[in-house]
Amino acid sequence: MTVAVRFAIATLCATLAGSSLRGATPQTPAGPPQPFTASVRIDATKVANPIDPRLYGHFLEFMFEGIKSGLHAELLKNRGFEETASPAGLPRDWEREPNDRNDDREATFARDAAVAYAPQSTPFPADDSAHALRLVIKARYDGPRGVRQGRIPARRNVGYHGSFWLKTPDYDGAVTLALGQDQEGGRTYASQVIAKVTTDDAWRQYTFTLTPSESDPLAKLTILFDGKGRLWLDQVSLLPGDAVGGVRADVLDRVKALKPAFVRWPGGNVAQDYHWQWGIGPRDRRPSWINKAWWNEREPSDFGSDEFIAFCRTIGAEPHVVVNVEGAGATPEEAAAWVEYMNGPPDSKYGAMRAANGHREPFGVKTWELGNEIWGDWVRGYSDAATYARNYLRYRDAMRAVDPSIRFIAVGRDRTDWNDQLLALAGGSIDLLSIHHYDGPSEQQDARMLMARPLHWETYYRELGQLIRARAPGANIKLIVNEWNSVLPMPRQHSMEAALYAARLMNVFERSGGLVAMSAVSDLVNGWPGGIIQAGRHGVHVTPTYRVAQLYNEHLGAERLEAAVESPTFDVPEGPSGVPWVDVTASRSSDGRRCFVKAVNTNADAPARVRITIDGWPAAARATQHTLSAPTLHTANTFATPDAVAVTSATIAAGPQFTVDLPRGSVAVVVLDRAPR
8 A cells, every 4th residue: 555545544534533533532642653673793803894995986977967057067058059940040048139029130040050160170070060150130220139048047246257259251339248137128237348349250259257246046148239240159158257177166065075086977878979089179169969878968068088187186086987989980099099198198199189288297097997888788889798808808908008007997787697708708807897786666566675675786796706706716806886876756866765775785885895896876966866966057956865975985984894783674575585674884994093883774664773882992982973864764855955854963972882873764874983092
């Protein structure tokens, strides 16, 4: 019976009771659910496994607004006028200014393919089309006219830096840029006049800065012309002054708070379509391209290799680059050239290109992933395991010839047959094996399946470790689970339920630290509902899964300690049985001065009282408990309620034996200090 049906029945019963039993003795309401008990004994004299300091990284992909309008700060859509035009000649996202209310036969617009600020040529053409917006203004008596784009989130006293390219043989007049209220007769918040443009029929760039006097989440940018003549407009840009390297300040703050060990880019599925030379060189000369992995969305190339490296350096993360293997014409030579661009000396062919783009010193990218999910027929370059193994070795050899110091991630799978063949053929040349998995109960499955599922992966990792040792003896291959998440309908994906799954799986990662070296939840920003930072045009909120990722990485130990957990269990119909309600890991900092106890109560109906005993390590008398909890399992963070699921902190009594109270459906990290000698 569903919750909705239960609620309906309860409501009906209450209504009937109220109408037929008036005057009866009131019944004492049921009290809060009684806590169940569990116990944990930690043996600090026994190290169960090391925990890699790079365990928690993140994953960034060209996927819908994962980068454009999400991570990247560019406020204008279709800034190169490449999208299809309306019958009036205005490309998508652009409108006529002042309006379309009256006929204006003296001013015409067209999306012009014959004249455009031409993108630079690359070995792999991104798109055959390049366009500019052509304006022909025959008379000036109707006043200034031009184009506008709305839904610009303007903030008071923030400078917005803009630019555009213009070409004209004969335009006589000024150009006015403005941010203002998007309504008839609305207020102007800021404007700048470019009094004269060059009429040599060559492309010229013009820059401007607008600092609005008011905030308006739905402002408009207008580009108005008060003269007459023919002109072409292209590559219009508007960036807020607080952007850092082209990255939104509000998103950057949330990313920094995660302290990611690494960031994986550019995909994901899109890696099998991406060609790296699309994203280098002057920003306005880069081509846009069609994202075949995600609904044929057009992608600008504003965020490329140089921007990615700058982003990683800003947040203190190691860059992980995913190379296109055999997708859309990719070759080992292209991959090797990317290594040279990133790591080569400035006098090498591609190192010289990097130097010309403003970065003389090599970037020193050490970790390269060869392909993405090549076992899936949804990616270009799809193949069987044996073919991939041969291609892996070809690409690896070509890339190592450029830089022998780099390490390689091979595409693994959550199935043994693929991994078996890959390890047998190429295991001796693999540093890390990537695994991807996503979990969500079907409509027919009990919801508790999600709470049990991480333990399936714990068993799978252990079995995969045995396979690695059998097929690649002597090879020190580690796992990198660089795509994982729950897959739940909204708003459940942004709820406490998803956070419980994430926390239990991250406990599994720490318990599997001898094999699992790194992990990355999918995705970092937007892309799909799993994006743990949800960035809209007018604000940002983080999901409960983000809260878990932040909490766990802030309290990452260097060594996992042996911990014996005794907890009541549950059974999943047509699924696993004997699953503990409480999941706990314990770890110690590298200097031995702190212990971290990470506890998950997956029971959504009852709190847990957990008795913890620590042997062999003198815990101080007080500790700090950080708890992520919510009123219900399905309480979710949204733009309207960004902190519905949040972390609270409290000081608790500790020592060698103490009790931790876990609210129903909650995650807690207890931080213990070593008692002074």
